[in-house]
Every structure is written in C-alpha cells, then in structure tokens.
Amino acid sequence: xxxxxxxxxxxxxxxxxxxxxxxxxxxxxxxxxxxxxxxxxxxxxxxxxxxxxxxxxxxxxxxxxxxxxxxxxxxxxxxxxxxxxxxxxxxxxxxxxxxxxxxxxxxxxxxxxxxxxxxxxxxxxxxxxxxxxxxxxxxxxxxxxxxxxxxxxxxxxxxxxxxxxxxxxxxxxxxxxxxxxxxxxxxxxxxxxxxxxxxxxxxxxxxxxxxxxxxxxxxxxxxxxxxxxxxxxxxxxxxxxxxxxxxxxxxxxxxxxxxxxxxxxxxxxxxxxxxxxxxxxxxxxxxxxxxxxxxxxxxxxxxxxxxxxxxxxxxxxxxxxxxxxxxxxxxxxxxxx
Amino acid sequence: xxxxxxxxxxxxxxxxxxxxxxxxxxxxxxxxxxxxxxxxxxxxxxxxxxxxxxxxxxxxxxxxxxxxxxxxxxxxxxxxxxxxxxxxxxxxxxxxxxxxxxxxxxxxxxxxxxxxxxxxxxxxxxxxxxxxxxxxxxxxxxxxxxxxxxxxxxxxxxxxxxxxxxxxxxxxxxxxxxxxxxxxxxxxxxxxxxxxxxxxxxxxxxxxxxxxxxxxxxxxxxxxxxxxxxxxxxxxxxxxxxxxxxxxxxxxxxx
Numbered sequence: 001x002x003x004x005x006x007x008x009x010x011x012x013x014x015x016x017x018x019x020x021x022x023x024x025x026x027x028x029x030x031x032x033x034x035x036x037x038x039x040x041x042x043x044x045x046x047x048x049x050x051x052x053x054x055x056x057x058x059x060x061x062x063x064x065x066x067x068x069x070x071x072x073x074x075x076x077x078x079x080x081x082x083x084x085x086x087x088x089x090x091x092x093x094x095x096x097x098x099x100x101x102x103x104x105x106x107x108x109x110x111x112x113x114x115x116x117x118x119x120x121x122x123x124x125x126x127x128x129x130x131x132x133x134x135x136x137x138x139x140x141x142x143x144x145x146x147x148x149x150x151x152x153x154x155x156x157x158x159x160x161x162x163x164x165x166x167x168x169x170x171x172x173x174x175x176x177x178x179x180x181x182x183x184x185x186x187x188x189x190x191x192x193x194x195x196x197x198x199x200x201x202x203x204x205x206x207x208x209x210x211x212x213x214x215x216x217x218x219x220x221x222x223x224x225x226x227x228x229x230x231x232x233x234x235x236x237x238x239x240x241x242x243x244x245x246x247x248x249x250x251x252x253x254x255x256x257x258x259x260x261x262x263x264x265x266x267x268x269x270x271x272x273x274x275x276x277x278x279x280x281x282x283x284x285x286x287x288x289x290x291x292x293x294x295x296x297x298x299x300x301x302x303x304x305x306x307x308x309x310x311x312x313x314x315x316x317x318x319x320x321x322x323x324x325x326x327x328x329x330x331x332x333x334x335x336x337x
Numbered sequence: 338x339x340x341x342x343x344x345x346x347x348x349x350x351x352x353x354x355x356x357x358x359x360x361x362x363x364x365x366x367x368x369x370x371x372x373x374x375x376x377x378x379x380x381x382x383x384x385x386x387x388x389x390x391x392x393x394x395x396x397x398x399x400x401x402x403x404x405x406x407x408x409x410x411x412x413x414x415x416x417x418x419x420x421x422x423x424x425x426x427x428x429x430x431x432x433x434x435x436x437x438x439x440x441x442x443x444x445x446x447x448x449x450x451x452x453x454x455x456x457x458x459x460x461x462x463x464x465x466x467x468x469x470x471x472x473x474x475x476x477x478x479x480x481x482x483x484x485x486x487x488x489x490x491x492x493x494x495x496x497x498x499x500x501x502x503x504x505x506x507x508x509x510x511x512x513x514x515x516x517x518x519x520x521x522x523x524x525x526x527x528x529x530x531x532x533x534x535x536x537x538x539x540x541x542x543x544x545x546x547x548x549x550x551x552x553x554x555x556x557x558x559x560x561x562x563x564x565x566x567x568x569x570x571x572x573x574x575x576x577x578x579x580x581x582x583x584x585x586x587x588x589x590x591x592x
Contacts, residue, residue, distance in 0.1 A: 135354055179476060
C-alpha cells in the first residue's frame, strides 16, 4: 500500500511531526514523501533518512513562499498522479489549510489532528480528540483517498538511518497564486509548542516581583510589562537548560507580556508534552484544557489554593522569582550544563 | 464593503462534556458563541468601521443557535442569518463549507471572516475549504486586517513569526486572538438584538441538496479520568526546594 506524506518545513526547518507521519506511513507499506519550496533538496535528503522510499520535490520559484493555493494545487496534482490510498500531513498551521484544500480538490475530506490511525479492511479507523480533549471520537472516511493530519508527538518518531537515500523526482508547481507575501517579521526563535517535549510556561504571576525597580520614565503599564519581561527571562532560562519551549497563559498574553504564539489553552495551543512547568499560572479552565494531558505537570504558585495544583504531579507553594532561578541552577548542576 | 462573519454555537468551555449512549452531552451548561468566533465578529466589526461597511453574521445550527447570532447582533452586526435544516444533522467540515459557500454566494460578500477553529470539533479546516470551493484567496490566522480599496493585507500569526500577505477581494480570512479583544455588547445592542427577527434559511432556500457525509463517526469515548495527587515539595530554602524538585523530575525520566 502506498502512502503520500507531506513534509512540512519553513525555509528548510522541518516540523519534526513530519517524520512521525513517515513512520506511520512505513507501518502501512511504502512511504512516498512530498517536499515543496526552498531548500527542498536538503529536506528531501532527511526524508529518505527518516524512511521515505521515494521523494517528489518541487523547488519551483512559484513555491518559494508558502501560499495555500499554489501549494494545494501542486500537491493535489501530485496526489492525482500517484493515486495513494492514504495521504498524511503533520498537523501544523500550514497543513490545516493545505490538507483542507487538497481534500476539496481530490473529492474527499480530511480527518485532522489524529492521535491514532489503524488499518481496517481497505480503509482506516482514526482517533482524534474533540471538545478540547474532553472526548475522543473514532471516525472513518468513506471516500478515497483517505486524507489525515497527525497530531505532533502522538506517534513514534522513526529512527534516523544515516546516509539512506532513494529515488528523487522533480515536479512542477501548479495552480495560480491568489495572494502575495509582502514580508516576514520572524520571531527570535520559532515557537513550536505542539512539537515540544518540554514546555516551561509563565502566567500573570511573572510580573509580580515587587523587589524589581523598573527604569525611570515608564508609566504604570510599561513598568508592569518591563517586570513581566524580567519574569519571562527567568522562565526562558529554565526552558533553555531543559531544552524546552516557552509557553504562556492567556492572561499573560492578553496583558502584553509575550506574543500570542506562546499561548497554551483555549484560543491558543493544546499541548501534551512530557513535562510542563507552570509558573505563576493560577490554572483557569481555559488554560487547563490546553495542558492537562501533559505527562508530568509541575506547578509553582504563591497561592496554595490555585486550581493548577489540582492537575499537577508536583507543586511548590512559593515565590517563582526565587524558585525558578534555583531550579535552573539545580538542573544546570545535575544535568552537567 | 459587505462583510460576513461565520459563527457557530458550542457548549461553554466550562461544560462537563460526556459521551452518553453514543451521544454528546454537556448537561445544563450554557451554549455560547464559539469563543474563537467572537474574534471573527470583532474583526468584522473593525472592518465595518474602517470601511463604512456592513456585517452579516451567518450560522449553521438548530433554532437555539439564534442566541449565538443575537450575541453577534448585540456586539454590532447589522443582520444575522441562520441556516437550519433537519437534513444537516450529520455535517462534516466539508459539508459545512459547501452549505456556507452557497449561503455566502446568495448573500454576496467582499470579505468572509471566520474564527480559527471551533471549540467542539476543533478541526479548523472549514475556512480553507470554503475558500477553495469559492475560488477565493485564503488568508489564515490573521492577527490584523487592513483593506485598501479592492485589496486586503493581513498579518498572519505563525509559529515562525509574522507573515504579511496581500490578496484581492473577495477573500476568506480566519482570525486569531491578536485581532483584538471582542467588544462587549452595548445596552442598545442588546435591546436591538432581542427584538431582531432572524431569518432562517433551509437547504431549499439555498438551492442545494444536503452534502454527503464523507467523514463518519463510529464511536465516542470519554478519556479515563486522570488520577493525579499532587506532591507538594517543601524545604528550608528555595535552593533546597529546587534541589528536591529537580531530583523528582529527573526520576520521572521525562528529560
């Protein structure tokens, strides 16, 4: 059986869940990868090492920037030619659009953000969370091909086979662009909360350090944001030592402490890392729905009654401005960093 | 400028959602406008103000979904339309996109604004499918929108940073929270909304038949409740607490 896997990358940086999708494809038979855009050659090389049997690349100038219409048309044309039984995407902001549009083109529909996928007769049974992971549903697609996006970290990442290669075929861009990219303002570092094994988060509490004196000339709001930035610097230090990503509660995002891309919970990202450390986050339901499926949850909060402790495995009632730097130091020492 | 805000009604986030006899139940929790769609209405109202336009709130759902539309009216939408038909009980994402596309065609619009996803199904694919069906540009995950005559420029909020994208109108846009806090309904708005007659369109009003359900549900499962008892870490000093906590975390083998 043949599965077509879309490898999602941004200027050559691959979303690791793309490799997980290749792993699932290999479980069912042959894995054919599609790589579009800039640096497609380097990405294709990695795709072979993560299990792809064949790679189709389109590094056409029309695909330099990700644009949903041209990417979808190119992908749909490739899928029509290859006629795979199954098409897999990692779940990312781009692929939610791309898979959605390809499904329209291919007269099928898409099953998104799957946490399970099993073969069943000549089709598949998929499992996915709904209602903010309060429920799961098992679904199947009656049309062909079956198109799905896979939730990051829900499937095992295949072992990398250094130096493995295979047949690479070039394809041309198809379709007409309906928009133009006028510019990027890239984040300092990409915020891929969905792929992170470890997330260290900050909430409203990160601005609450009375011992800090903001620089002169700031108004009240600016002083609060300055304080919060000092707090998030501590959170970021801890995340760095652990090799994790920085998350935030909605309250912290709404207060302007940190960009929206860091937000965990309702109207932000739903995550399930191995380790989630919540600092100065009280644990409103809107935040809990976004992180309660983390394997190990650690909460640091001043308020012993904070609801975050109800979902935590380990809790510390205390001042995050003392605990977080101490924890960073302890890990530096113990992990030999 | 004619703007359509597409919304859905969902159980409140605080609802205890359960699977009961193959059906989804949320007890007596209130049904509300999908929180992501409040941003869609907010984004639409901002554009109404910027371009001296009008906003139509559009929703597929049962009769009760009129309440979500009234919320949009109370926020400042000019009109609301409910699409309701017994044949729409089993609607998948593409089915919803087909029905919305037919309704948008009938209403006519320069800009169609969605929230990024719904709280219930959470697929987040209906905006892109609607755009694809209509042949309109898709501008997803917009944190800001700026219209200039017949074109629109949005700032997309992506994992890797912000991408500024321009397209011609009409266009489909999905918005994220950075668009701005949804305004509270005004007193006048609430009064107007409570008196509003919301037209209900059936599939025959749209001139389409019920879309075939392509993705079907076989089973609903309630995840097993997590038994967590929190272990509080205490000590004489932050350093001692940190020391103990770091050991506990290392012993969990999650690093």
